[in-house]
Amino acid sequence: MGFITATADRLTIRNFTEMASLIRTLGASGFRRFATYRQATVAATVTNSVFGLLRTYVMLAVSAAATAVGATAAGYTGPQLVLYVWAGQGLIGVVMLWGWTDLADRVRSGDVVIDLLRPVDPVFAFLAADFGRAAYAMLTRFAVPMVTGALIFDMYLPHRPATYPLFLVSVVLATVVCFACRFLANATCYWLLDYRGVGMAWAVFSGLCGGLFFPIRFLPDWAAALLWFGTPGPSLLQAPLDVLTERDGWPVQLGMLGVQAAWAVLLLWLCRVVQRRAERKLVVQGG
Amino acid sequence: MNIIEAYDLRKEFDIRVRAGRFKRERRTVAAVAGVDLVVQRGEMLGYLGPNGAGKSTTLKMLTGVLHPSGGRVSVCGLAPVPQRTTLARRIGVVFGQRSQLWWDLPLRDSFELLRHIYRVPAAEHAARLRRCRDLLDLDAFLDIPVRQLSLGQRMRGELTAALLHGPQILFLDEPTIGLDVVSKQAVRGFLAELGAKGDTTIVLTTHDLADIERLCRRIVVIDHGRVVHDGTIEALHARYGSQRRLVAELDEVPATLPDLPGVRLESAEGGRLTFAVDRTAPIGTLVSQLTATGVLRDLSVTEPEIETVIARLYRHTPAPR
Amino acid sequence: MAERLRIYRELVRAQVRGQASYRLSFTLDLLGNLLFFGSDLLAVLVVFRQVPALGGFTLRETLVVFGLAATGFALSDLFVGNIERMKTYVRTGLLDAVLIRPLGVLGQLLALDVGVRRIGRVVYSVLLLVVALRAADVPLTPVRVLMLVLTPLCGAVFFGAFFIATSTVAFWWVESGELSSSLTYGGRDFTAYPMPVYGTWLRRLFGFTLGFGFVAYYPSLVVLGRADPLGGPAWLSWTGPAVAALAAAAAWLIWRTGVRHYRSTGS
Incomplete structure (x- = not known):
């Protein structure tokens, strides 16, 4: 076991080029795998759009009611909230908030042992494939709701050119954070065997603290700060959405990226630790 | 009928x-x-x-x-x-790869439920169940939830389930x-x-x-x-002209080999001769000719394997285009 | 008929017994229900932190609408919600197993997987409704009590009809993913807020054409003693039972067509 992780750890130049090509291959496989689920993609996009419609009206009503009393809805204008809702619906599929049970399934079926026989770190392999999947989702599940929302409603479009690359970086970081959370939630299966409880808790946490059900800014400041720094929640959706809607200036945008990056590093490290523990458990106890 | x-x-x-x-x-x-x-x-x-x-x-x-x-x-x-x-x-139906039993319940409860579903009189149900229990040795696992049964045990349960309504x-x-x-x-x-x-x-x-x-x-x-x-x-x-196989072991290699219609020598290793024999061929004559050529130490006839026949059959049928 | 009911009762009892054998899992589900319900409720509360009223309805009034809708939905989820797993039933062959038994297909599917584990939602919804009524300071008259009893029942039938009708998508399209839930859960989300919140065409589509407006919003006007800000006539509040019956009839037709289609195409 030590031998396998050791090869994945050491970074030499030759190793690096090999790794890069491995990432490409794994990523491409993730892309292709999801490209074959074309019907499922269509179904999911339609579903996201229906919920987008409903949430938009609620948010617009909030904005209108706030404007009527001479305030704003937590600093967002109506068109910004429209963008917030539709981009949020699109990002559900990109970061893949729900429905990833690959690892849990493999643990339960025992197939996970096969992964250990491969000379690639499982965290790394799953993450590379996840990037491919996210790239495909960006072209389909993100693009379609965005266009739909823009056609139906008066949607805010970011003015500052720098916002676009910042948004992309933020989406990549959000995907890593979300992947790590999913991986950790799934990994509880090594010890608990039943994923349902953890899965439900994750679904509620991610929707509520991620900023999907309502912008985190709607909460009192102390609660928002607690979520931002105490949990990875806002790094999942809130960060890319706030970057995109340009609610704040670029220093705040960069700050949010920083928080995301910190969570990404911390959580990936945790994934490695947990995975190593789990491997030791598998090797010692034989599953 | x-x-x-x-x-x-x-x-x-x-x-x-x-x-x-x-x-x-x-x-x-x-x-x-x-x-x-x-x-x-x-x-x-x-x-x-x-x-x-x-x-x-x-x-x-x-x-x-x-x-x-x-x-x-x-x-x-x-x-x-x-x-x-x-x-x-x-009718009773058993799909080998699918279950019609209640996964979380003991086999016994599944049978009881089926009695209700098919509205079988209790006495009839009991009599049929008793027979299946004897013939399929169900008693050892009748009270274990289906999800914990082995495949073989489960299949015996499925068979019983399909038969309880006669x-x-x-x-x-x-x-x-x-x-x-x-x-x-x-x-x-x-x-x-x-x-x-x-x-x-x-x-x-x-x-x-x-x-x-x-x-x-x-x-x-x-x-x-x-x-x-x-x-x-x-x-x-x-129909597919499948052949029996006759293996004879003789003391020594015979000088002349039997030559009969529908009989073909497949191999000869020392005194061990293998013949492919058509179903219509006179197998008795073959054996008596073999005994005449030398001391017959051993003799066996194997029926053709149905696998090979079926495999040949599948290959014969062309795919419709 | 009585005989048949007895059979279904046996089926449901067996199902309950089966689920009870996973005690930890059942407790987890009750907790999970609470989490999901709590998060739905929290979303409404947080939104009202920003504004005093939404579409002309205060938080307390909105919670009455929310409670009525949630109770109806939770009831239908309890009895027929499992039908949303239709895709799994088709894929695993449970549908075939059901088709070779001498009972109706829909009844068996519902009885085979009744969602006892979702009972928590019913309890939480009713509790919320009671609290919301107290908070909104609604004096209870016989008419209001009648409405309060009738509405969740009609809502349950109505949502149940949508669960069944949308589940039939699986007969045509096994890979339909969460598509069905965009109507069932989308409808639930629609009913959670008073109708004036939504734009005209969404109101027409979801509220009137699909009928979700009659599940909680119109009945709640009687309970709250308000006129419709949208200018609808008062009798609209009493159309719930008729709309529910209509939806149930439509769902039955769609279901029958779906089963017929399955039989002619297989899985």
């Missing part, structure tokens, strides 16, 4: 195939393409065919799960789909798939006994030809949705 009658039975499916990058074409595929099947009460019928030949589809049409695209079908004198619930009481026909779709040798023996023995009593008609699909050899006098082979053979196993051998 014919308990199953199907004439020109057809089932077509529409599938979409990718034609180019974005285009998709609709194509009609015939899973069952005009099957005639007449089964008499009390028969034990083996229904064979390679994967995707249309076996399960036929069974689903006979049991009322699927609506035929064409043809006439009557089972127990009923039309399967329109008279589904009436028919359901007269069906006239028992449909079995690959009942021995994945079972170990002992469980296979148990299932086969049970079915043989059930068939021998003569009041239950059994229709069996399988890939395990040992099931067929042990259980069925009549076999129907389908391929590409069509019947390619309907008759006894002997008739199948005769």
